[in-house]
Amino acid sequence: MSNTKNDDISVKDYTFCGHTLTITMFKRAALGLSAYVWGPAVVLCQYFHDEKIDFTGKKVLELGSGTGIVGILAVLLGGHVTITDVPETLKQIEYNVNANIPVTSKHRSKVRALLWGTDHLNFPSDFDFILGSDVVYSPMHFPGLLATILHCCNENTTIFISTNMTARMGSENFHKELIPKQFKSELVRTSGMICIYKMNKKPTRY
Template identity: 60%
Template sequence: MSSIENKDRTLEEQKHEFCGHSLNITMFKGAALGVSAYIWGPGLVLCQYFQDEKFDFTGKKVLELGSGTGIVGILTVLLGGDVTMTDRPRILSQIEHNVDANVPAESRARSKISALAWGTDQDKYPTDFDFILGSDLVYSPSQFPDLLQTLLYFCSEKTTIYLCSNLNARMGAYDFHNELLPKHFDSETLHQIGGDCVYKLTKKTPLETIDRV
């Protein structure tokens, strides 16, 4: 890990290796990015899961919500995906920096970076994604309605959602995953390390949804 002072922020770099790819991820600490300026455990656990399960996203359209540093989305690009990484506007420069540092020029066309506010402007995006990814999105109950609305908007019958959350350290995370999401999605716990759990979600059929009401 290394850090460099840069005007009003500290650039701190972490190196990780997944799926045979060395990732040099820079965190823009002190740049008013809040929690988005950190690499959190759930992101690393989701990357490790992709490695363990030998994921190949070649030819697949992928949307990442709350990309933060971009580590999950960048790995997904390197695994062949056509990836749109999203977050709040002020976070995008951090993602752009890490994409430039880690994605080869010949693969850059498969990485897109765009602002997306949950529950507000998701309808500006297409709904033909094969995969939706998110790590450590579930940490503030006030955001749960908007996050749920966004997931429902993007999830079609062909979409698979992978979320990784820390159930022990994030307020309301257990109830979100085990009570709220199962009302709308078929949910499966795939992997767990400590409090970090990887979930797979698919859209319920209309009949299943009625049965849950």
């Protein structure tokens, strides 16, 4: 892992699944927390590496992408990936997509704005996977996040959420109280205080 940084940008290399990703973080672009690669993203990528996750031919949605690292890796692992975040973060994601995804695979990536609970209805409900790293960080965003996940998934969708359980407000309540009401949830990896949950929507009862 190598680093380059100045006051405006920071560049770091990460290697997973035989791919080296060069991630640029635009720290002076008023992106706030979105301008960083946080631990939950690294742990989720390492999980894909360790478990030899294959997204080939699968339709994938990444929520709250930030730098794009998780979604980019999913593209390199064969997925057709829609990488999303708030509008002001998209240029950073697009920069990293262009820097890391070969031209021959670029058609399998899309970068789109997605405001949780606001414009999620503009997205389909047939994703094979939904990915989120460090998206559980504030109770005020939980209703929109849950509405978005529920709309974009179906009973066959596999959802991976990676969360720093001690550093993010309300994370215990989200994963242990809110999620079990509508999802089957399994803790599949812990790394320090970071937990990865694998989730599936519960069958609809009529």
